[in-house]
Each structure stands twice: as structure tokens, then as C-alpha cells.
Amino acid sequence: MAMSSALGTAAASIGTRPILHIVTLDKFIAPFIDFVEQECGDFDRHRFICLGDSQRYPLRQRPNVLLEAGLTPWQLRLELLRATNRADRIILHGLFDERAVRLLALQPWLLARCYWMIWGGDLYWYRSAPRTWAWRRNEFLREFVIRRLGHLVSYIEGDVARAREWYGARGRYRECLMYTSNVYRHAGMPPRSGGTINILVGNSADPTNEHLEVLRKLAAHRDADIKVFAPLSYGDLEYGRAIAQEGRRLLGEKFVALTDFMRPDDYLGLLREMDVAVFNHRRQQGMGNIITLLGLGKKVFLRSDISTWEFLQGLQLAVFDVAGLDPVPLDEDTARANTKIVAERFSADVLRAQLRSLFESP
Template identity: 45%
Template sequence: MTKKILHIASSTKFIFPFINLVNERFSPVDHEFLLTTDLAEDEVVYSENVKLFLVNTLFLRIKYHLVLVMKMHQADRVLLHGLFSFRLVQILFFTPWLLKKCYWIIWGGDLYSRGVGVKNWRWKIREFFRGSVIRNMGHLVTYIRGDVELARDWYSAKGQYHECLMYQSNLYKFYEIPEKNRSVINIQIGNSADPTNNHIDVFEKLLPFKDDAICIYVPLSYGSKLYAEKVIALGTELFGDKFRPITEIMSFDNYLEFLGSIDIAIFNHKRQQAMGNTITLLGLGKTVYLRSDTTQWALFKEKNITVRDVVDFKELDFCFNKHNVDMVEKYFSMENYHRQLDSLFD
């Protein structure tokens, strides 16, 4: 007898390719997707096992949560694609018997949110609910072992660890890089208009090179518009026309072409973030700087993939790293991904 697997997610850009893959590789009858509206809802491909819920009124939210509770009780397994919804956390807190069959797919922000915001009474209440739910979650799903260790350290999480890449954005991508016929060094800073990118700190590191032949690209199409405006104003002031903010969302092919033109990428996040960008750049043999106190740093070191420490950034040194390409292609492969999904759904 096959197991009925319920997926709970919002309509993000990552979820729809995942749904398509599941429906092609596995039996759609065994998987059901409950989605709430989000930025990428226009990309939804409707099928019998995909249900999209509007939650923009009190009545619609109540309706969605009632369906959610009913479906979670009926399912054999519940895959939580991120744990961002505090209402979902509350539901699971008051239905603890469901947690043993719940698989929390750790995105990053849903784990690290404990350090966000003022630690007032609201934060304490939120963490009280989250702590109980995470501690008793039956299963923890990620490919970054360090995030599981943090969940165990911060919340005493007892769940079984399942290693899985989860989304196609985390896979190796082949791209034929054109031969470089330019003298300008292209530098990428961060991946979004989120303060966690710590752009300003990186600007300070690049200031000594402002008169060199450089071009600084900063993706700002996602995140806070107000923060993006601040970054653009400062970047333009410091680097003039060598500063190139990216404020429009690119197609996948165009973005891959853009990453192929980058020489040095600097991700100054203090937590696990921007993994799709990082994996793709490393798979293209690019020189990538990360913070050495992050869980993704530990992951790449474990996989024998070379990354550099942001703290040690002192020169515009870069080179094509064929070893990194081989290591990324080996671990972040479609074949490995399929094996992991087979194991997760078995």
C-alpha cells in the first residue's frame, strides 16, 4: 500500500519545478500539494493534486486552516516546505500527535528567525511555540548537516535527519562559459535586497580597488525596496558607474549567463543563505567568498569544495577552479537528488 504524502508550501519560485518533478517521477495520486498564494503564484500549473488557497481575508484563512488540519490528519506523511507560518506552528503545537509524521524541510530563514527582531514578550511567546514544535518534530530534512546541529543545539530537536537537496535550484548547472575577452573584473555582491547580505561591509572591502578596472553587480530584485534604495545610493556614491544594481527579475537562462560572466562573488551572510547562487557559481568554477562561521562553509569543506573567507579578502585574485566544478557536479547532481527523493518518499 502506497503512502499518502501531503506537501504544505507557499507559492514560491522553488516549489513549482519541484511539483512538476514529483508528478513526473512519482505517482501524483500519492502526493498532494496545499499551496498558499505568494510572489510566484502566477507560475502555478494546476493539476488534480495541487490546490491553491487565497488567504487574504479572515474567512479564507479560517477555511484554509480547517482544510490543513483535516488533510494533515488524513496523510501518512506531512512535508513542511519551510516553517515560516506562525499559525502553522500554533496548529502543530496544539496537535502534537501529528509531529511524528511531519518532515520539516529547513530553508534557513525559518531556523535562524530566532535571532531576528527585538526579544520582547512577543518574541518569547513565538519562541515558546516554535521551541516545542521543533523539539518534537519527527523528521528534519536538509543537505546542510550544520543546520540540523543548530536545531538540536538551539531547540533540542530530536527528529531523524534526512539528507536531501530538495529543490532543483540547488543542483549543478552546466553552462558553456564564453572565453573572456575583457580586462574588467566582474564582482557580485550578495543575492538580494535583504540586510542580511551586509552589503556595506563588502563595499568597504572593495573601496581600495575603486580605481581599478572593476564592475560591481548587486542583485536587488528580491527583498526590501527601502533597503535596496539605500544600497543603490551608497554604491553609486562610492563607485560611480562601476556600480551596477540589478533591480529586475531575470529569466533563468539570462541569470545563468550573468553568473557565467562573474569573476568573484562575495556572500557576506552571517547565516546559511543564497545557496542556489553559491552552488551555481562554484559549479561554474568561480571564485566565491563566504563567512567561515556559517553552516554552508562547513558543508563545502566537507564536500572538498574550495571557498574563501570574506575576512581574508584583500586582493582581486580569482581563477577558474576545475576541481570545484567536478566536486559540485558529483554531489549536487540530478542522479544524487533522485536517490535522495526516492529515499525520502519510500
């Protein structure tokens, strides 16, 4: 088959077994593949099997990138079987897809060479998903797989601890920023001009943002000179419409629903204009946004009972508890201290070194 030749060649020619990536497509996958190609060396050794909607998350065509959209279900199963058994190591980009979980559960000899890049949603599914019969069946297989995975990849040690607690995971912790979305782009700390305080609420139209709780808190400040922005173009659009309606009811013209997709540079421009950001998630989520905002010297509010809080506090970054939400910008000294820490800990050089270690070390 054509796809087998595309993914199955080169192992002999490069003198080593390939590194297989089983990918759940998302907006940060295309930049990740570009980064691996440009920064990590020996790109021909990598093979990417991409599951999900490639029209929503398009990728540049390459001989070693295979899209689910071009295959029948049986072709996909066969390709996954061949590729996993040929691979030196298997990088699991998110553990959401039931087909991938079943495949791994049926081939337990593969699990020691698997590296689970923990996204958050795939881990916290344990706590957030409805307890249906289908959930129990899938969790039985996930627990079997996760317990035996050889490597747990994250930069938030608290998430690895939860994987050990909830699933009995025994794999080695491999610290890694994982994706370029978690790299701070040195945009510089923009000066405040005074006047209106711009406030960002959440990062998507996902109910896990818990927008309503935040909007009701901010409604107490509606007589202050504030403007509240909520990105709602990504996620559950029906939920997003409900939040937009409630935001306008509570805050009037001081609420702005961002319902159109924004290019990355435009979104970064938006973040630069914010003074305060509120992320009310009950789990680790939105880390790329949080890192960027802290690097830009913005005041960030989070829940204090999640792994994100533990992680950022451990880096000596100044973050604030959403329970005491007070929409006042960060003082300049604290903002500069945060920017310095973020620039050092979340750089492209750090990501490059961590990925090379992941791909090359035992």
C-alpha cells in the same frame, strides 16, 4: 466542499495514504512540484497546500495543488486539519507560517511523521528576529513543535546541529538537496577573456546580505579594472534603493544595481559573466547561487563562521573568507576542481534519489 474533493480523493484508489506538502510559496516551489511530478513517480499520491502569495509565485493548476488564495481562513483551517490527519507523512517546506505551527502544536500526534525541510531563515529566526512578546509566544510553540519533529531535512549538517542546539530537536537527519535551485546545471566553465573583473555582491535586496561592509572593502579597489553588480530586485526594495545609492557613491560607474527581475536563464547568463562573488550573510543563505557559481569556476567569498563555510569546506571545495576579500579570479586548476565536485554532488540524479528515499523509506 470542492477543495476537499480535489485534495481528499485518491487515497483509497491508490491504495495508500497521501504525502502532504505544507508549502510556503517561493520562487523555487513551482520547479520543485514539476520535478516531483516528472521524476519521483506516483505524483497522484502527493498533495500540496500552498500558503502565501500565489500571484507573486504562480503555480500551474493541478487537482492535487491547493492555493490559500482560493479559501477563506476557516476553509483553510479545515482543509489543513483533514489533510494532516489523513497523511502518511507531512513535508513542511519551511517553518515560517504561524498558522501551520499552531496547527501542529495542537496535534502533537502528527509530529513524528513530519519532515521539516530547513530553509535557513526559518531556523535562524531564533537568532535574528526582534525579541518581542509576539516572538516569545511564537518561539514557545515552535520549540514545542521542532523538538518533536520526526525528521530534519537538509544537506547542511551544521543547520541540523543548530536545530538540535537551539530547539532541542530530536528528529532523524535526512540528507537531501531539497530543491532544483540547489542542482548544478551543467552550463560548462566559461573561459575568461581577461580585462575587467566582474564581481557579484549578494543575492537580493535583503539586509542580511550586509552589502555595505562589502562595498566599503571594494571601494579600496576602485582604481582597479573592476565592475560590481548587486542584484536588488528581490527583498526589501527600500533597502535596495539605499544600497544602490551608496554603491554609486563609493564606486561610481563601476557599480551596477540590478533592479529588474531576471528570468532564470538570463540570471544564469549573468552568473556566467562573473569572476568573483561575495556573500556576506551571517547565516546559511543563497546556496543555489553559491553552488552554481562554484560549478562555473567562480571565486566565492563567504564568512568563515557560518554553516555554509563548514559544509563547503567539508566537500573540499575552495572557498574564501570575506575578511580577506581580494577581487582576483580563481586560478584555472582550482576552478576545474570545484566544478568537478559540484557536478558530482549537486546533480539531478542525486536529488531524485534523495527525494524518493524521503517519500518512500520509513
